[in-house]
Amino acid sequence: MSSDPLPSFPFLNPGEFRSICSSFVNRVTGYSGDLRTLGWTNVKQDYQDGSAMLIISRIIDLPQWANGEQNDEGSCLQDDIEDDDPEMLIRPSSISGTSKVEMEYHILLSPTYQVPVLHFFFKNTLYSGPNALEIVYEHLVPPAYRSDLKQVGVMGGISMTNHPISGIPVYFIHPCNTASALQTVQGKEAPTAETYLPLWLGLIGNCVGLYIPKELFASLRNNSDD
Known part of the structure; x- marks a missing residue:
């Protein structure tokens, strides 16, 4: 089944979405090899409230501000947001180096657009809220994509929303143009359950630093050719 073309590409139903997540x-x-050497720390499929979700975690380098970007207890994003302190969301002015920060990317199926949607957030850090969007553009979005994303171009645009399942504030790439972009890139031949997500990640994930490491891509490609 995973080698069969997806009949309604670029659109997915919930069963097809679960299948492409499982295949990936x-x-x-x-x-x-060791995923950590490729910059990824974890890849898993989760189910909450009957919805499938693909979770990918990776470590990135971000500026370490002189007054620290984490609180003493390393509280999670939910706790940071609940403090509701605007001062905590303002970017400090002094950089004292870089620090390792874990990014968590959640991929869910949009019931409206019927395509995967990418949600992401910084874990255990004070980089959160609308004022941190500058950090996203500066340190996650490659220069070639910034103009399109800021203008809601071919790739959609980065905004904040409440996570569809957990309800916490997260960033997401709006899926309004995802279907047409996938069709343009793929051409006439529909992908399979095994090749859909690598295609989608190459188009959407690359915009915010979620690229498939070349070593893993070669492994995925070789396995799909078997």
Whole structure:
């Protein structure tokens, strides 16, 4: 089934979305190397409230402000937002170096647009809220994509929303143009459950630093050719 073309590409139903997530996780699990050496720390499929969700975690380098970008207890994003202190969302002015920050990307199916949607947030850090969007553009979005994303171009645009399942504030790339962009990139031949997510990640994930490492991409490609 996973090798059959998806009949309604670029659109997915919930069953197809679960299938492409499972196929991707299986391929990543079969990778013989250490994901951490590729910059990823975890890839898993989760189910909450009956909805499938693909979670990818990776470590990035971000500026470490002189007064610290984390609180003493390393509280999670939910706690930071609940403080509701505007001063905590303002970017400090003095940089004292860089620090490792974990990014968590959640991929869910949009019931409206019927395509995957990318939600992401900084874990255990004070980089949150609308004022941190500058950090996203400066340190996650490659220069080639910034203009399109800021103008809601071909790739959509980055905004804040409440996570569809957990309800916490997260960033997301609006899926309004995802279907047409996938059709343009893929051409006439529809992808399979195994190739849909690599295609989608190459188009949407790359915009915010979620690229498939070349070593893993080679593994995925070789396995799909078997």
